[in-house]
Amino acid sequence: MKETFTKGMARNIxxxxxxxxxxxxxxxxxxxxxxxxxxxxxxxxxxxVAFGKSVxxxxxxxxxxxxxxxxxxFAPELGNVYMRFGKSxxxxxxxxxxxxxxxxxxxxxxxxxxLTEEELEGLAQFLKYASGIDTHNWPPNIQG
Amino acid sequence: MKLKYxxxxxxxxxxxxxxxxxxxxxxxxxxxxxxxxxxxxxxxAIPFNVARMVHTNxxxxxxxxxxxxxxxxxxxxESQRELYSTKLAxxxxxxxxxxxxxxxxxxxxxxxxRLAELTGNEYFPTMGREFLEQxxxxxxxxxxxxxxxxxxxxxxxxxxxxxxxxxxxLTGLAGLALFFLFAFYVPDNLVLDKYFWWFVVHLWxxxxxxxxxxxxxxxxxxxxxxxxxxxxxxxxxxxxxxxxISGLIGTGxxxxxxGTPDYWLWLGSIFSALEPIPFFMLTLFAFNxxxxxxxxxxxxxxxxxxxxxxxxxxxxxxxxGFLHTLAPVNYYTHGSQITAAHGxxxxxxxxxxxxxxIISYAMPIMRGRKANPMRAQVVEMWSFWLxxxxxxxxxxxxxxxxxxQVYLQRLTDTPLPFMVVQxxxxxxxxxxxxxGLVFLIGLIIYVISFFVKGEEIEG
Numbered sequence: 162m163k164e165t166f167t168k169g170m171a172r173n174i175x176x177x178x179x180x181x182x183x184x185x186x187x188x189x190x191x192x193x194x195x196x197x198x199x200x201x202x203x204x205x206x207x208x209x210v211a212f213g214k215s216v217x218x219x220x221x222x223x224x225x226x227x228x229x230x231x232x233x234x235f236a237p238e239l240g241n242v243y244m245r246f247g248k249s250x251x252x253x254x255x256x257x258x259x260x261x262x263x264x265x266x267x268x269x270x271x272x273x274x275x276l277t278e279e280e281l282e283g284l285a286q287f288l289k290y291a292s293g294i295d296t297h298n299w300p301p302n303i304q305g
Numbered sequence: 306m307k308l309k310y311x312x313x314x315x316x317x318x319x320x321x322x323x324x325x326x327x328x329x330x331x332x333x334x335x336x337x338x339x340x341x342x343x344x345x346x347x348x349x350a351i352p353f354n355v356a357r358m359v360h361t362n363x364x365x366x367x368x369x370x371x372x373x374x375x376x377x378x379x380x381x382x383e384s385q386r387e388l389y390s391t392k393l394a395x396x397x398x399x400x401x402x403x404x405x406x407x408x409x410x411x412x413x414x415x416x417x418x419r420l421a422e423l424t425g426n427e428y429f430p431t432m433g434r435e436f437l438e439q440x441x442x443x444x445x446x447x448x449x450x451x452x453x454x455x456x457x458x459x460x461x462x463x464x465x466x467x468x469x470x471x472x473x474x475l476t477g478l479a480g481l482a483l484f485f486l487f488a489f490y491v492p493d494n495l496v497l498d499k500y501f502w503w504f505v506v507h508l509w510x511x512x513x514x515x516x517x518x519x520x521x522x523x524x525x526x527x528x529x530x531x532x533x534x535x536x537x538x539x540x541x542x543x544x545x546x547x548x549x550i551s552g553l554i555g556t557g558x559x560x561x562x563x564g565t566p567d568y569w570l571w572l573g574s575i576f577s578a579l580e581p582i583p584f585f586m587l588t589l590f591a592f593n594x595x596x597x598x599x600x601x602x603x604x605x606x607x608x609x610x611x612x613x614x615x616x617x618x619x620x621x622x623x624x625x626g627f628l629h630t631l632a633p634v635n636y637y638t639h640g641s642q643i644t645a646a647h648g649x650x651x652x653x654x655x656x657x658x659x660x661x662x663i664i665s666y667a668m669p670i671m672r673g674r675k676a677n678p679m680r681a682q683v684v685e686m687w688s689f690w691l692x693x694x695x696x697x698x699x700x701x702x703x704x705x706x707x708x709x710q711v712y713l714q715r716l717t718d719t720p721l722p723f724m725v726v727q728x729x730x731x732x733x734x735x736x737x738x739x740x741g742l743v744f745l746i747g748l749i750i751y752v753i754s755f756f757v758k759g760e761e762i763e764g
Binding site: 166167168171172174175178179182183185186189190192193194196197199200201202203206210211214215217218219220221222223224225227228229230231232233234235236237238262263264265266267268269270272273274290291294295296297299300301302303304305 | 353434435438496500560567
């Protein structure tokens with residue numbers, strides 16, 4: 162780099178630029194948090210849904226599935242599974258319950274988690290709540 | 306050749322642990338790749354999610370070992386004084402190694418839900434989020450180690466010579482510890498949860514880790530090229546400035562489709578489109594400096610790793626990141642194999658390679674020589690090419706799989722279900738697995754290179 166561009170100038174760009182954009186990012190975060198009630202479907206978060214989220218986490222579901230596109234890419238997207246399963250929490254519960262303990266020869270299969278009825282209901286309600294989040298129409302279609 | 310400061314040698318422990326865990330990470334990578342095409346491989350003993358936790362958590366832990374080792378090596382030399390406390394560095398090493406090993410072993414030995422119960426996750430839930438799966442007590446351990454480490458490094462730097470390299474490194478490491486604290490925030494609201502989860506993940510790998518990357522690379526380049534520090538520091542400032550200017554608001558490219566406001570579609574697209582710039586500058590910088598070299602350093606392997614880091618981080622983070630970062634493109638690629646392709650090459654090109662760069666430079670010196678015998682270096686360079694070419698093909702095959710997946714599942718007029726599409730991608734996944742095996746062979750050769758003897762190099 163040319164001598165006219167000094168180290169002092171470079172340092173100022175680093176400190177000034179970083180500080181400015183860090184503060185801007187914090188500002189945007191505050192604004193986002195304030196605007197979230199419009200899109201995040203928070204009115205649907207009941208005690209059952211919150212419990213369902215803990216079931217989701219406790220069983221590391223995100224280790225195979227994506228949820229709103231984030232997670233692992235080994236198993237189907239679940240942000241819209243409630244829609245894909247015909248808006249039926251019962252269908253979701255039945256699927257989870259039906260998984261064979263020893264898997265399916267040669268194929269991917271979801272483990273049998275032996276969830277209680279309460280856990281199944283919570284998980285299904287949690288996934289129903291997730292499907293109500295305004296995601297700018299993502300995923301593009303029902304297949305996720 | 307002797308070390309300038311005796312306490313630098315504590316880095317050796319960290320580097321050895323890093324390489325050991327790296328091997329474990331890749332073995333699990335190969336298992337995961339196989340599970341993609343042989344669905345019940347090791348099922349139900351090691352289900353995919355468990356193997357994946359092991360793969361990703363080992364990566365994070367060994368990179369942290371690498372960063373810490375690098376700091377312990379570099380900071381005394383830059384600060385021109387011994388480390389504040391070698392003893393603390395050794396104690397923290399064992400705590401971190403035992404904690405890290407215990408966490409990974411617990412994934413493999415105990416069902417995850419049981420692990421959550423045993424560690425009291427219900428009282429302070431932090432488990433079950435991608436990359437942050439560690440039991441809460443494990444996370445607390447990570448914080449303790451990070452703070453002790455920062456204290457040690459900070460005390461050394463603040464009472465010694467403050468160079469641009471060690472100040473930027475310190476800022477990066479402090480940011481790493483600070484942003485990890487968001488791992489403890491797990492609200493019931495899924496959108497809030499996701500939003501702040503990225504404060505750990507994005508602000509690490511597309512934020513403060515870039516400071517660590519650039520400062521480590523700058524250090525090695527000063528050493529192997531002998532180019533004037535003034536010039537290198539000027540580059541360093543501009544590169545990290547661009548990384549933060551683009552990368553902070555660039556976090557917005559994760560806020561397209563998770564329930565966040567509309568303006569992130571624009572802000573995320575524009576700023577993340579700038580994220581390749583610092584990586585491109587890093588490439589220009591590395592080649593520029595190596596071309597201007599004032600000495601022929603006998604450690605050719607370290608120079609190769611340094612140049613490799615610059616190129617591969619630009620390709621993996623810059624090019625493959627840009628490929629799917631614009632909101633209209635990401636609408637189709639979000640959460641597909643395209644993401645996996647980018648993730649692999651970016652982590653390898655930027656962070657794996659920079660740690661291997663500093664190990665390549667520092668390890669021979671800690672073993673009492675300026676550079677390894679030429680025979681050992683040739684073996685190491687073979688491992689460089691095998692791992693790098695292996696990773697290029699892993700990325701290309703995953704990209705192929707991703708394009709096909711996006712088309713069949715999301716773009717065509719008759720979208721197919723996820724599992725149906727996965728079966729159609731099998732050929733790509735098989736080829737990815739083959740490339741993964743090449744990578745593993747490269748890694749084995751890398752480990753062997755430490756044991757190759759030959760004629761000592763004068764220096």
